[in-house]
Amino acid sequence: MSSLSVSECHKSLLHGLIPAVPVTFATSGRIDAAAQERYVAHMARQPVAGVALWAHTGRGLLLSREQRIQVLRAWRDGLGPGKTLIAGAGGSPQHADDAKAFVDSALRMATDALENGAHALMAYPPTPFRQSDQCEDLTLDYHKQLASMGTSLILFYLYEAAGGISYSLELLRDLFSLPEVVGIKLATLDSVMTFQDVAGLIQREFPERLLITGEDRFLGYSLMCGAQAALIGMGAACTGLQADLMRAYFQGRAAEFLALSRLVDELGETLFVLPMEGYIARVLWTLVHEGIIGRESSYDPWGPKLRESEFAEIGDVLHRVSQFEHARRD
Numbered sequence: 001m002s003s004l005s006v007s008e009c010h011k012s013l014l015h016g017l018i019p020a021v022p023v024t025f026a027t028s029g030r031i032d033a034a035a036q037e038r039y040v041a042h043m044a045r046q047p048v049a050g051v052a053l054w055a056h057t058g059r060g061l062l063l064s065r066e067q068r069i070q071v072l073r074a075w076r077d078g079l080g081p082g083k084t085l086i087a088g089a090g091g092s093p094q095h096a097d098d099a100k101a102f103v104d105s106a107l108r109m110a111t112d113a114l115e116n117g118a119h120a121l122m123a124y125p126p127t128p129f130r131q132s133d134q135c136e137d138l139t140l141d142y143h144k145q146l147a148s149m150g151t152s153l154i155l156f157y158l159y160e161a162a163g164g165i166s167y168s169l170e171l172l173r174d175l176f177s178l179p180e181v182v183g184i185k186l187a188t189l190d191s192v193m194t195f196q197d198v199a200g201l202i203q204r205e206f207p208e209r210l211l212i213t214g215e216d217r218f219l220g221y222s223l224m225c226g227a228q229a230a231l232i233g234m235g236a237a238c239t240g241l242q243a244d245l246m247r248a249y250f251q252g253r254a255a256e257f258l259a260l261s262r263l264v265d266e267l268g269e270t271l272f273v274l275p276m277e278g279y280i281a282r283v284l285w286t287l288v289h290e291g292i293i294g295r296e297s298s299y300d301p302w303g304p305k306l307r308e309s310e311f312a313e314i315g316d317v318l319h320r321v322s323q324f325e326h327a328r329r330d
Contacts, residue, residue, distance in 0.1 A: 003151030004084065004119045009182045010210055012084045012119075014228055015250045016049025017243045018212070019235035020057040022280050023071055024297040031067060033074070035297035040078035042292045047243040049229065050084030051075060052122060054113070056162070057233035057280055060088040061124065062302055068109070069116055076117030086154060086231070087113035089146055090124025102128055103142055110149050120152040122185060122231075125165045136171045147180035154212065154231075155184035157198065159191060162276070166194075169201055176206040183210025185231045189217060189272075199226040216279075217268045220261030223249045233279060234268055237286035241267075241321060263324055270317045275304045285311050289318050 004012065021043065024035035043051060053072055054060025060068065075085060089110035091102035103126075110121050123146050129138040147153050155175055158164025164187075167175070175181060184202075188194040195215065202211050203226055213219065213227035216234040219242065223230075235242050245260040247253075271282040284298035288311075 002117055002119055003114055006152050006180060006182050009084065009120045009152035013049050013182070013210060013212070015246065016229050017047070017235050017239070017246055018050050018052050018084070018086065018229065018231040019043065019046075019048060019239055020052040020055040020231060020233045021075075021236045022057050022233070022284055022300070023059060023063070023067075024284070024293055025299045025301055026296060027299045029299075029301050031070060032293075032297040033070075035293045036071070036074050037078065039287065039293055040074055043239065044078060044080045044083075046239040047247075048083060048235070048239060050086060050119070051079065052086040052088065052231050053118070054088035054109070055086075055122065055231075055233075056088075056158075057236060057283065058088070059280070059300070059302060060109075061090055061093060065112065069112060072113065072116045072118065084119045085117060086120045086122050087118035088124055088156075089113060089121045091126060091128070091142075096128040099129070099132075099138060102126065103145055106142065107145060107149070110146055114149065114151060118151075120154060120182065121146060121149065122154040122156050125156055125158050125163070125167075127163050127165060130160070130165050135165070136168065139165065139167070139171060140174050143175055143178065147178045151180070152182045153178070153180045154182050156214075157184055157186045157188070157194075158214075159188045159194075162187070162189065169197070172198065172201060173205070176202070176209050181209065183212050183229075185212045185214045186222075186227075187214030189215070189276075192218065192221075195222060196225060202226065216272050217265075219264055219268065220245065220249070220257065233283055234264075234271055237283050237290060237292075238267060238318070238321060241325070259324075263321060267317055267321065270314055277302075278304050278306050278310075281306055282310065282314060285314050286318065289315050
């Protein structure tokens with residue numbers, strides 16, 4: 001096992017970009033292992049603090065156990081030293097009607113992650129508990145059991161429309177008080193107020209916890225609200241651009257930060273649109289345009305069918321990104 005302590009994990013992620021990476025599926029529904037290897041090798045050269053596997057972008061709760069382990073081992077073996085591997089851990093949707101079986105399946109997923117090279121865990125919100133009148137008690141106990149795995153734990157606040165739970169500030173106080181908690185990935189998408197409220201709670205009461213933005217659609221603003229790292233699906237493509245944005249912000253280069261924010265916002269507004277579940281295929285299509293994988297390896301088995309014109313639209317945005325990058329170098 002190669003897990004990191006809370007302080008080690010905090011230090012490794014601070015001011016860093018952590019892409020939530022997708023899986024390279026062929027239209028047969030099988031993982032294209034060769035494409036995955038090329039993608040891992042590409043990401044190993046990027047200025048990232050680490051990667052997040054088995055997250056929503058990587059379809060972690062929908063992969064088979066064998067597929068999850070295959071993906072994790074590929075990243076463990078290919079990403080290189082000095083970068084943190086975060087693995088999502090959550091209950092199986094197949095056990096949504098049985099609270100104990102649901103939690104047990106989350107613990108099995110966490111065990112698999114740690115035994116195959118993950119350095120830290122990110123706890124999926126326990127969505128089935130949302131309907132219970134004991135939701136907060138069940139949610140707290142679920143996190144306590146994941147925290148007992150003996151490694152660093154990152155909380156995950158996901159907006160309800162995407163399958164998350166609206167954690168109250170009181171519940172967040174209890175969760176932030178768990179000593180194994182490094183911080184929280186906050187992904188509210190359409191609720192700036194929620195992001196501001198949770199950011200304020202951390203700044204006032206839990207400054208030692210890491211606020212990790214998951215806000216692909218307002219990345220720059222979320223940094224200005226106090227985020228100290230970014231764990232985002234958009235970071236899985238055009239990675240250097242977003243890492244440059246973060247460096248510009250934390251190094252106080254305001255004009256560059258604003259210019260990069262406008263470009264990254266345009267990318268986010270192209271990838272994160274309705275149908276929202278299509279963002280995973282759009283990220284994969286972005287990787288195709290970048291020449292990192294082939295179109296034949298950009299299939300999302302669980303995603304909606306997208307308009308072919310969206311592929312061209314992504315290409316147009318990337319052309320503008322390329323023009324901006326060339327202008328910066330000249």
